[in-house]
Amino acid sequence: MPQPLNYLKETASQTAGPYVHIGLIPAMAGFDIFERNFSNVLVTPNTKGERITLEGKVLDGTGTPLRDVLLEIWQANAAGRYNHPADRSAGALDEDFRGWGRAGSDFDSGLVTFETIKPGAITDKAGRKCAPHINVWIVARGINIGLNTRLYFSDEEAANAADPVLNLIEQPVRRKTLIATRSERAGKVVYAFTINLQGPEETVFFDV
Amino acid sequence: MNAQAPAALRDPRLNSPEPFTPPLGDGGFFQRDRSIHPPAHAPGYKSSVLRSPRQSLLSLENSVSEITGPVFGHNDLGPLDNDLIRNYAKDGDPIGERIIVHGRVLDETGRGVPNTLVEFWQANAGGRYRHKKDTYLAPIDPNFGGCGRALTDETGYYYFRTVKPGPYPWRNYVNSWRPAHIHFSVFGSGFAQRLITQMYFEGDPLIPICPILTTIPDKDALDRLVAPLDLNASSPFDSLAYRFDIVLRGQRSTYFENRTAGN
Numbered sequence: 001m002p003q004p005l006n007y008l009k010e011t012a013s014q015t016a017g018p019y020v021h022i023g024l025i026p027a028m029a030g031f032d033i034f035e036r037n038f039s040n041v042l043v044t045p046n047t048k049g050e051r052i053t054l055e056g057k058v059l060d061g062t063g064t065p066l067r068d069v070l071l072e073i074w075q076a077n078a079a080g081r082y083n084h085p086a087d088r089s090a091g092a093l094d095e096d097f098r099g100w101g102r103a104g105s106d107f108d109s110g111l112v113t114f115e116t117i118k119p120g121a122i123t124d125k126a127g128r129k130c131a132p133h134i135n136v137w138i139v140a141r142g143i144n145i146g147l148n149t150r151l152y153f154s155d156e157e158a159a160n161a162a163d164p165v166l167n168l169i170e171q172p173v174r175r176k177t178l179i180a181t182r183s184e185r186a187g188k189v190v191y192a193f194t195i196n197l198q199g200p201e202e203t204v205f206f207d208v
Numbered sequence: 209m210n211a212q213a214p215a216a217l218r219d220p221r222l223n224s225p226e227p228f229t230p231p232l233g234d235g236g237f238f239q240r241d242r243s244i245h246p247p248a249h250a251p252g253y254k255s256s257v258l259r260s261p262r263q264s265l266l267s268l269e270n271s272v273s274e275i276t277g278p279v280f281g282h283n284d285l286g287p288l289d290n291d292l293i294r295n296y297a298k299d300g301d302p303i304g305e306r307i308i309v310h311g312r313v314l315d316e317t318g319r320g321v322p323n324t325l326v327e328f329w330q331a332n333a334g335g336r337y338r339h340k341k342d343t344y345l346a347p348i349d350p351n352f353g354g355c356g357r358a359l360t361d362e363t364g365y366y367y368f369r370t371v372k373p374g375p376y377p378w379r380n381y382v383n384s385w386r387p388a389h390i391h392f393s394v395f396g397s398g399f400a401q402r403l404i405t406q407m408y409f410e411g412d413p414l415i416p417i418c419p420i421l422t423t424i425p426d427k428d429a430l431d432r433l434v435a436p437l438d439l440n441a442s443s444p445f446d447s448l449a450y451r452f453d454i455v456l457r458g459q460r461s462t463y464f465e466n467r468t469a470g471n
Binding site for chain 2: 006009012014015016018021022023029030033035038060061066068072076082084087098099100124125133137140141142143145148165169197202204205206208
């Protein structure tokens with residue numbers, strides 16, 4: 001018998017369930033309890049960067065929007081720097097940007113929105129430029145372990161074409177599932193996205 | 209009926225961990241062992257059928273996008289956030305068995321995960337959630353919200369006070385009942401450690417027949433979600449206590465420093 005390694009095992013995931021709002025966004029469950037609440041607005045008036053709205057839906061295998069899903073996003077600031085000590089890149093920190101938010105889908109339409117800024121490009125360990133992107137984590141009733149995906153930006157064609165993660169996706173047609181589409185509406189920049197849990201246009205999900 | 213055996217009896221290190229130095233490396237998290245997690249597609253839990261990806265997940269080496277994650281502080285919390293007996297009380301205490309839930313957030317090397325946000329939510333003692341979509345006939349408790357949160361201390365320890373949730377029926381089979389449980393959301397230091405799970409109570413006869421719990425293919429992994437009664441931590445003439453340790457993925461250090469950020 002070799003020596004035991006004695007690592008602990010990760011705790012098993014369980015679904016967030018249909019009432020995830022109670023714990024994570026209680027106002028959506030219909031009551032007010034905390035003095036401070038987390039939300040889908042990542043920006044303050046002082047945050048640096050281009051204001052954008054992310055707007056999208058998560059669709060099940062029949063194409064029906066999930067109306068009880070919760071998304072979290074994690075992103076770099078406008079200078080491409082994450083607000084975390086493990087990011088030792090050169091971009092300046094923005095004290096008015098934590099870079100994280102969460103949103104529940106609308107109980108009727110399934111629409112999910114975030115108010116944030118467009119992140120800057122980051123550099124990976126190998127020194128390669130990575131296209132600007134937003135990391136997304138998805139939980140809901142019926143999702144047994146949180147799903148990780150990313151959103152890239154339709155107006156970053158050259159950067160997307162060179163991005164090392166997008167290029168890991170074997171079928172170019174599947175890369176499109178991660179691209180949010182830019183438009184302008186009433187003077188606001190909106191990026192629209194669709195996350196398909198199944199089907200011919202199933203979104204690429206990552207084992208991170 | 210080993211399914212109800214408490215986690216502490218199976219892996220003593222969970223309650224008295226002997227941490228060891230994480231391996232040097234690239235700062236990435238240990239590869240997730242998906243064999244101890246429920247599969248996305250678990251037909252016995254019917255809601256998973258249309259909500260489970262069918263393509264393979266694309267394996268991604270951890271980059272700065274995965275090893276970083278949001279940092280929270282005491283400014284994000286209020287003073288009653290970890291006291292579910294008081295944080296929604298209007299004209300008295302909530303109905304139910306008073307309990308303390310406590311434990312540590314560890315990583316796979318046995319080290320405590322400090323200053324990390326732990327959020328929890330649950331049904332009331334009758335099995336009813338304070339949620340506009342919950343229509344179970346058990347009554348709402350006017351003095352119980354059912355959610356709270358805490359930051360772990362420098363050793364990874366957290367605790368909160370609440371009432372024991374009740375079991376409740378749900379639409380899976382016509383007579384499916386959830387065992388009493390508390391939902392947990394935990395962050396860790398990097399976004400790739402993000403985890404949502406559920407804690408169950410030692411001795412609950414609904415545990416071995418729950419369609420959600422039994423999606424977990426590994427029996428030991430299932431048992432580790434069952435919190436033992438911790439009489440030593442109970443408060444005499446006040447509250448019983450249950451102990452629930454949570455293990456997040458371990459992380460390699462980087463070559464540039466001995467300890468990873470936040471650990």
